[in-house]
Amino acid sequence: MAARPKPAKLAINPELRDLVQAKLLEKLSPMQIARELRHEFPNNPEMWVSHEAIYQSIYVQGRGALRRELAVHLRTGRALRKPRNPRTERRGRIPDMVNISQRSKTVEDRAVPGHWEGDLIKGKNNKSAIGTLVERTTRFVMLLHLPKGHGPLEVQEAMLAATQKLPDFIWKSLTWDQGNEMRNHLQIKIATGLQIYFCDPASPWQRGSNENTNGLLRQYFPKKTDLAGYSADYLDFVAAQVNRRPRETLGWMRPAEALGRLLSTASESAGVATAD
Secondary structure, eight states: OOOOOOOOHHHHOHHHHHHHHHHHHTTOOHHHHHHHHHHHOTTOGGGOOOHHHHHHHHHSTTOOOSOGGGGGGSSSOOSSOOOOOHHHHHHTOOTTOEEGGGSOHHHHTOOSSOEEEEEEEEOGGGOOEEEEEEETTTOOEEEEOOTTOOSHHHHHHHHHHHHTTSOGGGOSEEEEOSOGGGTTHHHHHHHHOOEEEEOOTTOGGGGHHHHHHHHHHTTTSOTTSOGGGSOHHHHHHHHHHHHTSOBGGGTSBOHHHHHHHHHHHHHHHHHHHHHO
C-alpha cells in the first residue's frame, strides 16, 4: 500500500498559516516571506516554510492550506496557473536536459556564488525578446541582447558573449525555464563549463530571483513593445541601473557592490596564492 503524503506544514500549523496569509495580504512575495520568517524566528524552525510550499498551498489541488483568493496578491495576480497543453510540452521537450531536482543543495542556500537564473522577457506577439540573467548570491543582473531573434543559436551566442564579461569562477550553473531557446544548452556547457538545469513546467518560483527581476525590468521594457529595437548600450544602461538599486536581501547593499566585493576578494586570494 502506498504511503500517505506528508501533511503540508501550513495545513497543520495555524499560527504559521495565519502569519503567511497576513504577509501575502501585504503583497510580500513567497520568497520574501520565507526569508523574513527565518529572520523573525531564527531559533524556531517550526515557523519556517519554503517559498515553494507557499505557492503549492495556494495553487496545488490537495495542498490548499492557504486561501485561493490570496493568489491575486502575488506579482502575477493570477487566481490559477496558466494551463498548458501536455502534448505540446512533450513535443517540445529539450533533449538531454537536467532537471532542477538534480541541482546541488549548495545552490539553494545561495552561500556559494556563481549560480545564475535566466529567462527571456518577450515583446509584442512574442516576436522579440531580451535575455535576463541574475546571479543568485549577489542578485547581479546581466541582459542578453537578441536583436536578430531569440532562437537557440541566438541565445547560445549571447550566452557565450555574456560569460566572457566576468571571470570563470562566477559561472558555475544556470537554472532556466523549459523554453526551446535553450535547446543548445549542451553547446553552451561545453564552451563555458556552465552546468545548466531546467525548472519544472509552470514553476516560476524555482527561479524566484529572476522572476522578481523580470518584473522590475518591465519598467524599462513594457509589454507589447518591440524589444528588438533596444540597443546593446541601452541594455547595459538598464542593467547598471538595476544593479545600483539597494536590496533588502543584501542588507541594503547594491548588487554591483556585492559583486565588486566578491571579485575583489577572489583577486586578493589569487594574489596570495601566487605569492605563496
